[in-house]
Amino acid sequence: MIKHLVVIGPGLIGGSFALALKRQGLVERVTGVGRGRANLEHALKLGIIDAIGESLPAAVKDADLVLAAIPVGAMPALFRELAEALPAGAILTDAGSTKQDVIAAARAALGGKIGQFIPGHPIAGAETNGAGAAHAHLFEGKPVILTPLTENRAEDIDRVESLWVACGARVARMDKSDHDRVFAAVSHLPHLAAFALMEELAARPDANTFFRFAGSGFRDFSRIAGSHPEMWRDIALANREALLGELDTYIDKLESIRCMIEARDGSGLEQLFARARQARNNWIKGKFE
Amino acid sequence: MIKHLVVIGPGLIGGSFALALKRQGLVERVTGVGRGRANLEHALKLGIIDAIGESLPAAVKDADLVLAAIPVGAMPALFRELAEALPAGAILTDAGSTKQDVIAAARAALGGKIGQFIPGHPIAGAETNGAGAAHAHLFEGKPVILTPLTENRAEDIDRVESLWVACGARVARMDKSDHDRVFAAVSHLPHLAAFALMEELAARPDANTFFRFAGSGFRDFSRIAGSHPEMWRDIALANREALLGELDTYIDKLESIRCMIEARDGSGLEQLFARARQARNNWIKGKFE
Numbered sequence: 073m074i075k076h077l078v079v080i081g082p083g084l085i086g087g088s089f090a091l092a093l094k095r096q097g098l099v100e101r102v103t104g105v106g107r108g109r110a111n112l113e114h115a116l117k118l119g120i121i122d123a124i125g126e127s128l129p130a131a132v133k134d135a136d137l138v139l140a141a142i143p144v145g146a147m148p149a150l151f152r153e154l155a156e157a158l159p160a161g162a163i164l165t166d167a168g169s170t171k172q173d174v175i176a177a178a179r180a181a182l183g184g185k186i187g188q189f190i191p192g193h194p195i196a197g198a199e200t201n202g203a204g205a206a207h208a209h210l211f212e213g214k215p216v217i218l219t220p221l222t223e224n225r226a227e228d229i230d231r232v233e234s235l236w237v238a239c240g241a242r243v244a245r246m247d248k249s250d251h252d253r254v255f256a257a258v259s260h261l262p263h264l265a266a267f268a269l270m271e272e273l274a275a276r277p278d279a280n281t282f283f284r285f286a287g288s289g290f291r292d293f294s295r296i297a298g299s300h301p302e303m304w305r306d307i308a309l310a311n312r313e314a315l316l317g318e319l320d321t322y323i324d325k326l327e328s329i330r331c332m333i334e335a336r337d338g339s340g341l342e343q344l345f346a347r348a349r350q351a352r353n354n355w356i357k358g359k360f361e
Numbered sequence: 362m363i364k365h366l367v368v369i370g371p372g373l374i375g376g377s378f379a380l381a382l383k384r385q386g387l388v389e390r391v392t393g394v395g396r397g398r399a400n401l402e403h404a405l406k407l408g409i410i411d412a413i414g415e416s417l418p419a420a421v422k423d424a425d426l427v428l429a430a431i432p433v434g435a436m437p438a439l440f441r442e443l444a445e446a447l448p449a450g451a452i453l454t455d456a457g458s459t460k461q462d463v464i465a466a467a468r469a470a471l472g473g474k475i476g477q478f479i480p481g482h483p484i485a486g487a488e489t490n491g492a493g494a495a496h497a498h499l500f501e502g503k504p505v506i507l508t509p510l511t512e513n514r515a516e517d518i519d520r521v522e523s524l525w526v527a528c529g530a531r532v533a534r535m536d537k538s539d540h541d542r543v544f545a546a547v548s549h550l551p552h553l554a555a556f557a558l559m560e561e562l563a564a565r566p567d568a569n570t571f572f573r574f575a576g577s578g579f580r581d582f583s584r585i586a587g588s589h590p591e592m593w594r595d596i597a598l599a600n601r602e603a604l605l606g607e608l609d610t611y612i613d614k615l616e617s618i619r620c621m622i623e624a625r626d627g628s629g630l631e632q633l634f635a636r637a638r639q640a641r642n643n644w645i646k647g648k649f650e
Binding site: 082092095143146149195196197198214215217244250254255257258259261262263264265266267268270271272273274275279281282283285286287288289290291292293294295296297298299300301302304305306309315316319320321322323326327329330332333334336338341342343344345346348349350351352353355356358 | 434448470484485486487503504506534539542544546547548550551552553554555556558559560561562563564566568570571572574575576577578579580581582584585586587588589590591593594597598601604605609610611612613614615616617619621622623625627630631632633634635636637638639640641642644645647
């Protein structure tokens, strides 16, 4: 049981975590802290949080658990504030989409309190955001990655894990660099690819002619282009090295498809598409059966 | 009322057209013709077609309407067969995803019968295919593009249009080159982009590490990578010129995003993502409200 949960950024992710724990009866009281007053008031009205923290130090002073659910670029400043404010008994965890940079920022700021920080990443993003998008079932069946530090206490890691499990999530533990490498490929790159297509089309003088006839394939492909610009700016910069590598690999693959089309290599194209289709079908079966 | 509809390729598209017309009581009898015996028998069993045509000439000899719903690369050979077999009173239409090449093939083969061919393209693809995927509601609310020829009779175009409208589709008429330009951008390119990502990931020695953590964004982005390899091979080759242009534009955009990440241009990235998000939100609103 958590007596006092502080959610820094009670939006889609932070708000859903609070709601899921409330639903399970695992938290007594939730305080929300954040930059956006309107979102905090909305979260309060929706019963996601029970109080708005007027300052971070005041909010966390008797917290058992602090969840940082803000864009990763905002983490360093938060950790600097928490270096003093975080009470000795509290666990700090996060929902950042990148882990190496968040951990580096925590290490740089938290000093002797670094062991209290259990890095995490729930895989439950959406193109919606804010407290209004939060719901208690968001994490059901979704992966949550923990990338624990050598300084963490085993019982603290287990405690954070058990809370995510209570939210319905499937928790996995990974090395922080494996995490960033994997998510550069399966999440960050696809987001860039969708943003790129949408932005390029929208900039055309006759954009409406294109959008008018875009169908359901386009709709699904581009869904993640509706994601939060600031959050994705931070992710792109935070996971820069891995993402540059993924972009190069992807552009190379597109170039090789371009060459096949130019050379009218129907057989090569068909084989490539067939391998892609097979992989997709295998993945869907493994994923949802 | 269609007395005898012949569907060449009674799969997802051809089969759904037959089912929708049957449901509306607009067709008396449907014959299926195709390369795949198993699919034809499945279509017969499902009541999509009432008979299997043993040969194309025999099947079409008393047809009012012939729908060619096969990969665009298979159209030229079909048109050559139909040049002799198509009866004078019949309308021929198609469901090909590209229009300039299909029309060129029809023109090359059909001679004096070219006026009987009303080129069409229903925008209702899916990653499923075959008669088993067909259903009577597939075209409801979906766009169908007609790219009529100067040789077409106005009443024949209207007749094909009215049948698609009866299927629930929103019919638009376009110039064939506009069609191919628009669909290169909003359909063909996204398919290549999804195939590329999926194939590249699957070829990695540690592919499972990646697929294991891929989430719902990846699922939606990659859905169209489950599309039919032969059909998409044909589209890529048939719409080669427009698609090469779209690939170049897209690769340039990805390169410019790569440069922003390399230069740590957070502001540029955020603005680009925000324009993409705004365009996506506008499109969804215009599309579904």
